[in-house]
Amino acid sequence: MRALITGVTGQDGAYLSALLQKQGYEVFGAYRRSAAPNTTNLKRLGVEVEMVPFELGEYENIKRTIDKVKPDEIYNLGAMTFVSDSFDIPLYTTDVNGMGVLRVLEAIRGKDIRLYQASTSEMFGNAAPSQNEDTPFVPRSPYGCGKLLAHSLCRNYREAYGTKVSCGILFNHESPLRGYEFVTQKIAYGIWDETLELGNLSAKRDWGHAKDFVEAMWLMLQHDPNDFVVATGESHSVFDFVNAAADAAGQKPEVVINPKFYRPTEVNHLCGDASKARDYLGWEPSTTFEELVTEMVREAKCSISTSATTQKKSQLTKSAPIQSNGIQADQSA
Ligand code: NAP
Ligand code: G4F
Numbered sequence: 038m039r040a041l042i043t044g045v046t047g048q049d050g051a052y053l054s055a056l057l058q059k060q061g062y063e064v065f066g067a068y069r070r071s072a073a074p075n076t077t078n079l080k081r082l083g084v085e086v087e088m089v090p091f092e093l094g095e096y097e098n099i100k101r102t103i104d105k106v107k108p109d110e111i112y113n114l115g116a117m118t119f120v121s122d123s124f125d126i127p128l129y130t131t132d133v134n135g136m137g138v139l140r141v142l143e144a145i146r147g148k149d150i151r152l153y154q155a156s157t158s159e160m161f162g163n164a165a166p167s168q169n170e171d172t173p174f175v176p177r178s179p180y181g182c183g184k185l186l187a188h189s190l191c192r193n194y195r196e197a198y199g200t201k202v203s204c205g206i207l208f209n210h211e212s213p214l215r216g217y218e219f220v221t222q223k224i225a226y227g228i229w230d231e232t233l234e235l236g237n238l239s240a241k242r243d244w245g246h247a248k249d250f251v252e253a254m255w256l257m258l259q260h261d262p263n264d265f266v267v268a269t270g271e272s273h274s275v276f277d278f279v280n281a282a283a284d285a286a287g288q289k290p291e292v293v294i295n296p297k298f299y300r301p302t303e304v305n306h307l308c309g310d311a312s313k314a315r316d317y318l319g320w321e322p323s324t325t326f327e328e329l330v331t332e333m334v335r336e337a338k339c340s341i342s343t344s345a346t347t348q349k350k351s352q353l354t355k356s357a358p359i360q361s362n363g364i365q366a367d368q369s370a
Pocket of ligand 1: 044045047049069071091092093094113114115116133155156157206207210211
């Protein structure tokens with residue numbers, strides 16, 4: 038079996054690559070052009086995949102890549118994923134997260150390829166918890182709106198053309214590979230500092246582990262096309278996360294509220310009901326909230342210590358600094 042994973046350099050891309058390789062898949066990792074593609078997450082999990090260029094903004098590029106790789110399954114994880122930034126770059130966000138998915142759907146129309154689309158609990162906005170597949174979508178950010186466009190198009194292509202697409206409505210999932218701007222990773226690192234600047238502490242999220250959630254993605258493509266909520270069913274506030282991280286670290290910084298981290302419109306409370314995924318796919322999460330927080334806090338501490346040691350070593354072994362013109366500075370002066 039051949040799988041193409043878009044957004045392979047991200048958190049889920051790395052965990053999913055590891056899972057699919059374990060299942061015996063040939064995995065192709067689709068990455069977007071950059072001066073230096075970041076394979077840090079894949080390397081941290083010891084995964085090597087064949088990397089292929091892929092840009093969600095460019096139809097011909099998507100089509101060429103799919104025609105070349107000839108995948109049996111595509112996992113579309115590529116997206117602009119930071120909700121806060123989507124208020125600053127709404128056109129770009131909607132193009133990549135919404136129209137980008139339409140480009141993928143067009144590229145596979147009529148082909149025997151199964152597609153997983155990374156939908157999100159952010160589409161629920163402030164709909165009352167707990168949220169399931171029948172809960173109305175009332176998104177509260179350009180990110181959520183773009184994802185809802187994609188979600189609606191996937192359903193339409195499934196009904197209109199028989200496209201074998203499944204959408205996973207995934208609630209927040211985290212890990213030591215999480216991007217640094219997301220609140221959990223910010224806390225996991227910041228808990229070791231003297232102060233920690235945050236925004237809205239009362240927002241509640243249903244936080245699970247990415248390693249568990251990618252299993253649900255794979256299971257969806259082994260069943261008839263459908264949509265599934267994937268969640269732990271337990272929610273905690275940002276404030277709870279700080280306290281759990283402090284317990285894991287054995288220390289607590291001063292928490293400073295900085296309104297610059299507030300959003301123009303906030304999603305207050307997400308808590309998912311994943312009964313359908315449990316009943317149809319046999320999926321259940323295996324990591325508790327406390328285990329997730331502890332793993333992230335400990336890994337953050339290791340990375341901080343490693344980078345401090347590397348920095349110290351490079352300072353000790355450094356000879357004269359290199360000037361911007363490339364000439365070694367004279368330290369005797
Ligand atoms: P992530 O770590 O931020 O990774 C996003 C990936 O998308 C990166 O590999 C990024 O490439 C790539 N990408 C960004 N713009 C692209 C473009 N124009 N063309 C092609 N690729 C592009 O996100 P994640 O946490 O793994 O999430 C995976 C997917 O699940 C996303 O679609 C996200 O919206 C969705 N989701 C995530 C969560 C969650 O809690 N993690 C919950 C629900 C849904 P670079 O490395 O070059 O930036
Ligand atoms: O960690 P966050 O930035 O994640 P958010 O907005 O829930 O989005 C994540 O989950 C979605 C699924 O529901 C994904 F689709 C999306 O791609 C992404 O992975 O913020 C979580 C909460 C928010 O309510 C935010 O206002 O934490 C609050 N928060 C408080 N202080 C903060 C901060 N968020 C960030 N990023 N930074 C803060 O300092």
